[in-house]
Amino acid sequence: MNIEQQYIDLFEEQYDALCHNSTELMNAPRKEAMAHFEKQGIPKKGVERYRYTRLDDVLKVDYGVNMQCLLPKFNPYKEFECDAKGLGTDLHFLVNGVYYDKKPSDAEGVYVGSLKKFAAEHPERLRPYYNRLAAAQKDSMAEFNTAFVQDGLLLFVPRNTKVEDTIQLINILHSNVDMIIFRRILVVIEQGAEAKLLLCDHVTQQQRYFSSQVIEVFVGENAHLDIYDLEETHNLTARVNHVYVEQEGNSNVVINGTTLHNGLTRNDIYVDMIGQGANVELSGMAIADKEQHVDNHTFVRHKVPNCTSHELFKYVLDDVAVGAYSGRVLVERDAQKSYSEQSSKNLCLNSKAHMYTQPQLEIYADDVKCSHGATVGQLDEDALFYMMQRGIPKTEARMLLMFAFVSDVIDQIRIPSLQERLHHLTEQRFRGELDQCAGCALCQK
Amino acid sequence: MLVIKDLHASINGKEILKGINLNVKPGEVHAIMGPNGAGKSTMSNVLVGHPKYVVTKGSVTFNGKNLLDMAPEVRSHEGLFLSFQYPVEIPGVSMVNFMRSAINEQRKYHNLEPLAAGKFLKLMREKRAFVEMDSKLSNRAVNEGFSGGEKKRNEIFQMAMLEPTLAILDETDSGLDIDALRIVADGVNKLKAPDRSAIVITHYQRLLDYIKPDIIHVLYDGRIVKTAGPELALELEEKGYDWIKEELGE
Known part of the structure; x- marks a missing residue:
């Protein structure tokens, strides 16, 4: 039996349970999404967009599904301290894709909480948004998510409201058996509103996980949104993450992703700029060794004039x-006066690490400024020797160079405490001290 | 302090040093002159342990220890410093972080505690004044976007920070205007002490007007072919190297 068939069968057998533990708004598109998934299947060899990332191997595993939306016995707010406290964020948890209840925020009209719960209470408010961007792209892996997802996080910020505290969502994967997890994040930032969202992915046990995440983001006119995404999982985790962004006029979006520890990661970021003057800044850093695999795929569409997009991605592979x-x-x-730049810079620390980089520009307007560039290289031997002559041992000199290499990606972060934290984590990662996240009671169990 | 005996070294299989003998005593300043391609830079690179050069024969002892057995960073900790002919730019690594690592690694080697942040910055300020280096430069990445003169000044600044017992200045005068030359030379002279020595590699008499050598050697075709007092530099400036080649019968 092929892999798709297992999930098709599971879907049919468990359809009632799936729907029962979710809500109408999320149930409505399931069948159609499943039909698309069935038609297209898991991206196979020859599918250009997935050229460098094969998902069949990681989906072959016989995963359990948290169909009943069960929550763990522990309370993450008590057990999972991690580094969250120092960051002073408004903390939220999804455990295996299910929102762990928290007292709703007091701020007027702002909603941060369970997507399922809000969708059940006010389906009409989310109907214009839920699954609109994801469905339009017809990516089979996003459809797979739509078919099975039951809960997630909603961040809704009404018109002209500024959310001061960074909202932090910690995704915990916690299971005694191999498990597949689906979660959905919906972000609506209305006209003139502002928010910052920090997403952290963690795993607890030495199980195999497949983590499917779809994020849909709607940013209104003159609105600002920062999304910081930090993956610190383990070598047995596969993560497929789709981010769909729609930006209206003069909106400003920052998406900065960091892969510090992972197994296989595929991030797909789609940005549609539909209003003039929109600006998007995409950046990403990956530090990978052993057999880790990191694939960032971005697609930015300048649909109207005067929009700007910036991309900076840096990898260090060992x-x-x-x-x-x-x-x-x-x-x-029609997108005249577009400005776009893309930069992909990479370090391969030895000859067995592989980097594939492919910046692409497709331009139909005639008055634009677009640039792209890519490099793959090694550490500068002359610089290493120079530092050694000054008394810095080679391992330390390498560390300094690698750290310097990625620091401009970290500097894209507009939350100083998070920036500092990431500098620290990156340093630990390069020093090999980061096999588990520090300070977390769960990891130590 | 430094005793080089019959040193042979090659790069990519090509022999460049063909039997160097040199003895540097504490407090001495030696100048090494010689035509292009004689092996001057090779000699300094071999002494600091550049991995591209292979020592094929001979020995080097530094304060009684076998220098050739030491890793480059250990040579540095033991008090050897090279002012590079072409200082490397290291984008992204700030001067402050770079120097802090260098100083603290040195201290660690000598079983000293790392320098407290305040003390370290004070030291940076002091030594910067030494070479009249702008504070802006020390806030930038190592040598990144520095002019030729600024790079050389930065070398002397690092030397002042690390206080080596033997400094090798490899064409520190090249690319410097007269004012910069004076500042760099002053910096070197201020570091002079009875227990500190220097090897100054240069093409020109000019630098030796500022940094007075005790002994001058002429390096030619991988060997030291002439050793004399400071007057030799003047003679070379006047007559070039041809007469030495003639003396050697070439």
């Missing part, structure tokens, strides 16, 4: 790690 970046920028015919 051992037999594989990195991939493919960034496509499409400037449509």
Whole structure:
């Protein structure tokens, strides 16, 4: 039996349970999404967009599904201290894709909490948003998510409201058996509103996990949104993450992703700029060794004039790690005065690590400024020797160079405490001291 | 302090040093002159342990220890410093972090505690004044975007920070204007002490007007072919190297 068939059968057998533990708004598109998934299947060899990342191997595993939306016995707010406290964030948890209840925020009209719960109470408010961007792309892996997802996080910020505290969502994967997890994040930032969202992925036990995440983001006119995404999982985790962004006029979006520890990661970021003057800044850093695999795929569409997009991705690969970046920028015919830049810079620390990088520009307008560039290289031997002559041992000198290499990606972060934290974590990672996240009671159990 | 005996070294299989003998005593300043391609830079690179050069024969002892057995960073900790002919730019690594690592690694080697942040910055300020280096430069990445003169000044600044017992200055005068030359030379002279020595590699008499050598050697075709007092530099400036080649019968 092929892999798809297992999930098709599971879907049919468990459809009632799936729907019963979710809500109408999320149930409505399931069947259609499943039909698309059935038609297209898991991306196979020859599918250009998934050229560097094969998912069949990681989906072959016989995963359990948290169909009943069970929550763990522990209370993450008590057990999971991690580094969250120092960051002073408004903390939320999804455990195995299910929102762990928290007293709703007091701020007027702002909603941060369970997507399922809000969708059940006010389906009409989310109907214009839920699954609109994801369905339009017809990516089979996003459809797979739509078919099975039951809960997630909703961040809704009404018109002209500024949310001061960074909202932090910690995704915990916690299971005694191999497990597949689906979660959905919906972000609506209305006209003139502002928010910052920090997403952290953690795993607890030495199980195999497949983590499917779809994020849909709607940013209104003059609105600002920062999304910081930090993955610190383990070598047995596969993560497929789709981010769909729609930006209206003069909106400003920052998406900065960091892969510090992972197994296989595929991030797909789609940005549609539909209003003039929109600006998006995409950046990403990956540090991978052993057999880790990181693939960032971006697609930015300049649909109207005067929009700007910036992309900066940096990878440091060691051992037999594989990195991939493919960034496509499409400037449509009417999108005059577009400005776009893409940069992909990579370090392969030895000859067995592989990096595939593919910046692409597709321009149909004639008055634009677009640039792209990619490099793959090694550490500068002359710089290493220079530092050694000054008394810095080679391992330390390498550390300084690698750290310097990625620091401009970290500097894209606009939350100083998070920036500092990431500098620290990166240093620990390079020093090999980061096999588990520090300070977390769960990891130590 | 430094005793080099019959040192042979090659790069990519090509022999460059063909039997160097040199003895540097504490407090002495030696100048090494010689035509292009004689092996001057090779000699300094071999002494600091550059991995591209292979020592094929001979020995080097530094304060009684076998220098050739030491890793480059250990040579540095033991008090050897090279002012590079072409200082490397290291984008992203700030001067402050770079120097802090260097100083603290040195201290660690000598079983000293790392320098407290305040003390370290004070030291940076002091030594910067030494070479009249702008504070802006020390806030930037190592040598990144520095002019030729600034790079050389930065070398002397690092030397002042690390206080080596033997400093090798490899064409520190090249690319410097007269004012910068004076500042760099002053910096070197201020570091002079009875227990500190220097090897100054240069093409020109000019630098030796500022840094007075005790002994001058001429390096030619991988060997030291002439050793004399400071007057030799003047003679070379006047007559070039041809007469030495003639003396050697070439």
